[in-house]
Amino acid sequence: xxxxxxxxxxxxxxxxxxxxxxxxxxxxxxxxxxxxxxxxxxxxxxxxxxxxxxxxxxxxxxxxxxxxxxxxxxxxxxxxxxxxxxxxxxxxxxxxxxxxxxxxxxxxxxxxxxxxxxxxxxxxxxxxxxx
Amino acid sequence: xxxxxxxxxxxxxxxxxxxxxxxxxxxxxxxxxxxxxxxxxxxxxxxxxxxxxxxxxxxxxxxxxxxxxxxxxxxxxxxxxxxxxxxxxxxxxxxxxxxxxxxxxxxxxxxxx
Numbered sequence: 001x002x003x004x005x006x007x008x009x010x011x012x013x014x015x016x017x018x019x020x021x022x023x024x025x026x027x028x029x030x031x032x033x034x035x036x037x038x039x040x041x042x043x044x045x046x047x048x049x050x051x052x053x054x055x056x057x058x059x060x061x062x063x064x065x066x067x068x069x070x071x072x073x074x075x076x077x078x079x080x081x082x083x084x085x086x087x088x089x090x091x092x093x094x095x096x097x098x099x100x101x102x103x104x105x106x107x108x109x110x111x112x113x114x115x116x117x118x119x120x121x122x123x124x125x126x127x128x129x130x131x
Numbered sequence: 132x133x134x135x136x137x138x139x140x141x142x143x144x145x146x147x148x149x150x151x152x153x154x155x156x157x158x159x160x161x162x163x164x165x166x167x168x169x170x171x172x173x174x175x176x177x178x179x180x181x182x183x184x185x186x187x188x189x190x191x192x193x194x195x196x197x198x199x200x201x202x203x204x205x206x207x208x209x210x211x212x213x214x215x216x217x218x219x220x221x222x223x224x225x226x227x228x229x230x231x232x233x234x235x236x237x238x239x240x241x242x243x244x
Contacts, residue, residue, distance in 0.1 A: 041194065045239050083142075
């Protein structure tokens with residue numbers, strides 16, 4: 001690639017055509033997070049206790065398991081976009097690429113574990129499995 | 132300026148620490164009584180639950196601050212609120228809200244149990 005300043009190298013190439021989608025998705029998930037997280041915080045505060053006997057049947061209920069899965073998708077998608085902005089603003093060159101890989105692996109792995117856990121609790125509840 | 136940086140700090144903190152704790156909690160519930168006992172020991176029993184209070188207060192304060200400054204961002208996105216005085220007042224309001232909401236959350240949580 002020819003030299004010059006960073007601005008000079010990209011001038012005239014146009015946008016990457018993905019910025020607006022990133023920006024909009026960040027706002028849409030922010031709005032859904034607002035409702036889902038307020039539900040979550042209030043639901044947590046209203047739990048009578050935080051022992052296994054209380055928490056497991058609570059999570060197994062469809063009225064909790066479904067919003068929890070929605071929360072995982074919305075919140076994790078939102079922080080995936082937010083951390084990308086932070087990485088792009090403060091980290092450069094190869095380190096940025098490595099951190100973006102790490103971020104993608106992190107968000108996919110954690111959301112898979114979270115959703116699997118919720119589904120496992122929800123699907124084994126009715127069968128009376130004493131897991 | 133401070134609110135904008137705090138928005139990133141609280142967001143990044145919840146995205147990393149908060150995510151790991153939430154996923155640990157969900158996996159511990161799915162793992163059964165023994166695995167939940169480990170989580171419960173670390174955050175509710177060890178040192179009378181000192182880690183639970185540190186992470187709990189930190190995450191709730193981060194959440195309410197991030198929520199308040201996020202709503203402020205929504206308003207700024209419309210092009211409103213950039214005048215120096217109203218911008219300062221809205222920034223102060225996010226701090227006041229997050230502290231009061233955190234106090235209210237913990238007062239309710241500890242008072243109800």
